Amino acid sequence: MMKFRATFSMVIVFAISGCTSTPLTQIENFAESTAKLTDATDQVIEEYNSVTINEQLQTLKTTHFKTTNPADQRLLSLDELAAIENVYGSDAKKKLSIYRANKSLNDYATAIKALAQAGQRQDISDASVEMVGSLSEMEASLKDLKGADYKPYFDKKKLGSIAATIDLIGSELADSKRKKALKKIITDANPHITQLVDVVVTQLDALNYEMHLNDYSYAALNRRIMDYNNRVARGEYTAKPDKQFEDLLTLWKQTQAHVVNSKKFNHLKVSLRSIASEHEKIALAVSNDQFSSEEIVDAVKNLQDKRKRFDEFKEAIITCDEVGFNSAGEPICKDKELEPSNEA
Amino acid sequence: MTPQEKALDKAISIAYKALAKKLTETTSVELQSDISEQMSTLLSQRVKLSRRALSKESVAFKSAITALEDLTTDAKEAKKDVDKIEQLIKKTSKTVDKLTQFISGLAKATAIA
Numbered sequence: 159m160m161k162f163r164a165t166f167s168m169v170i171v172f173a174i175s176g177c178t179s180t181p182l183t184q185i186e187n188f189a190e191s192t193a194k195l196t197d198a199t200d201q202v203i204e205e206y207n208s209v210t211i212n213e214q215l216q217t218l219k220t221t222h223f224k225t226t227n228p229a230d231q232r233l234l235s236l237d238e239l240a241a242i243e244n245v246y247g248s249d250a251k252k253k254l255s256i257y258r259a260n261k262s263l264n265d266y267a268t269a270i271k272a273l274a275q276a277g278q279r280q281d282i283s284d285a286s287v288e289m290v291g292s293l294s295e296m297e298a299s300l301k302d303l304k305g306a307d308y309k310p311y312f313d314k315k316k317l318g319s320i321a322a323t324i325d326l327i328g329s330e331l332a333d334s335k336r337k338k339a340l341k342k343i344i345t346d347a348n349p350h351i352t353q354l355v356d357v358v359v360t361q362l363d364a365l366n367y368e369m370h371l372n373d374y375s376y377a378a379l380n381r382r383i384m385d386y387n388n389r390v391a392r393g394e395y396t397a398k399p400d401k402q403f404e405d406l407l408t409l410w411k412q413t414q415a416h417v418v419n420s421k422k423f424n425h426l427k428v429s430l431r432s433i434a435s436e437h438e439k440i441a442l443a444v445s446n447d448q449f450s451s452e453e454i455v456d457a458v459k460n461l462q463d464k465r466k467r468f469d470e471f472k473e474a475i476i477t478c479d480e481v482g483f484n485s486a487g488e489p490i491c492k493d494k495e496l497e498p499s500n501e502a
Numbered sequence: 503m504t505p506q507e508k509a510l511d512k513a514i515s516i517a518y519k520a521l522a523k524k525l526t527e528t529t530s531v532e533l534q535s536d537i538s539e540q541m542s543t544l545l546s547q548r549v550k551l552s553r554r555a556l557s558k559e560s561v562a563f564k565s566a567i568t569a570l571e572d573l574t575t576d577a578k579e580a581k582k583d584v585d586k587i588e589q590l591i592k593k594t595s596k597t598v599d600k601l602t603q604f605i606s607g608l609a610k611a612t613a614i615a
Contacts, residue, residue, distance in 0.1 A: 223535060289592075365556065373515050377525075
């Protein structure tokens with residue numbers, strides 16, 4: 159009987175797959191891209207915490223050194239170490255508006271994605287086929303029960319027609335409910351998305367992350383130069399000229415790379431702003447009942463491109479061996495020939 | 503961040519970088535340690551400033567976040583509503599299966615009798 163059900167299912171699926179309606183893939187993709195960008199923002203907050211802790215430890219480290227008089231030796235204490243803490247601990251972080259806005263955007267993106275995926279045609283078709291398979295089994299049982307008096311209630315043709323009808327009604331109903339809900343939710347959410355994206359970007363600006371990162375990167379570079387000078391003063395390079403050159407070359411590369419960080423950050427802000435503008439395009443399209451319009455396709459494509467460029471750029475910075483400058487004075491990765499885009 | 507807070511943060515930045523540069527102008531570890539202590543003080547002030555700046559939130563923000571949270575709940579409820587259609591069909595299948603079992607049992611009982 160199971161074999162019959164499987165074969166029958168295949169026939170029905172084949173019969174009804176020809177009239178599949180357009181899925182709301184664009185909205186799903188949009189939500190996915192938004193979720194990834196809000197994740198990237200969350201990482202920036204984490205990175206900010208980590209960078210600040212690192213800088214506090216670096217300054218503390220330089221205050222500990224071997225003195226000629228042991229009585230003058232500065233020793234590390236538990237209090238001193240405990241005083242160094244995250245700018246935002248895990249509890250404090252959750253109360254921040256940037257974190258809450260980011261989480262809200264992420265939750266929203268996840269919820270509309272789940273809604274767009276709900277009651278998909280294929281799932282309803284599978285359920286319809288399953289139900290018709292059950293009816294077919296019932297028919298076989300009735301045949302056993304009635305024996306010679308048996309007259310078929312449903313032949314295969316009728317069962318196929320029932321499956322197609324259930325599928326059609328179910329899918330149309332699900333599609334209609336889904337579109338109606340998405341239309342209302344996306345349209346109503348639009349002004350709030352703009353406002354929250356604005357809060358996230360404004361608060362990222364308020365972090366002064368670029369300036370702080372630049373300061374800490376500059377301080378780290380100067381500490382490395384200080385270490386180099388100290389090694390020279392101690393005569394560590396006297397018999398090792400190659401090692402001295404190697405260290406100098408490393409310092410030079412780090413000096414070049416130092417400028418690049420802020421670009422990565424700008425890229426994130428541009429990508430975040432695009433969440434609001436692309437959502438606005440989708441809201442406009444769905445308010446006109448255009449669930450697979452060119453506007454939505456373009457909006458999603460733009461957002462995905464921006465995220466991809468951000469990912470590529472981040473990857474390039476991490477793996478870049480030789481940083482240079484283009485004619486506009488912007489940093490570029492020479493070995494990858496990748497140039498960060500300023501396109502909004 | 504207010505303009506005054508931004509100005510203060512900028513002043514910290516200038517002082518911090520100036521001190522960092524001073525680290526390269528001496529090989530005295532004592533002096534380098536003194537400079538680092540000053541940098542550490544500035545860093546603590548900056549952390550306080552950042553915490554304060556990011557703790558602020560506007561009324562417009564509060565209403566926007568509440569509205570979006572409500573709409574997210576609506577989206578979750580709507581998903582459940584859409585899912586009900588598929589669940590209803592599945593539930594009907596199960597009912598038919600139960601009926602089939604009953605008929606099958608009845609057929610066996612009739613055959614024995």
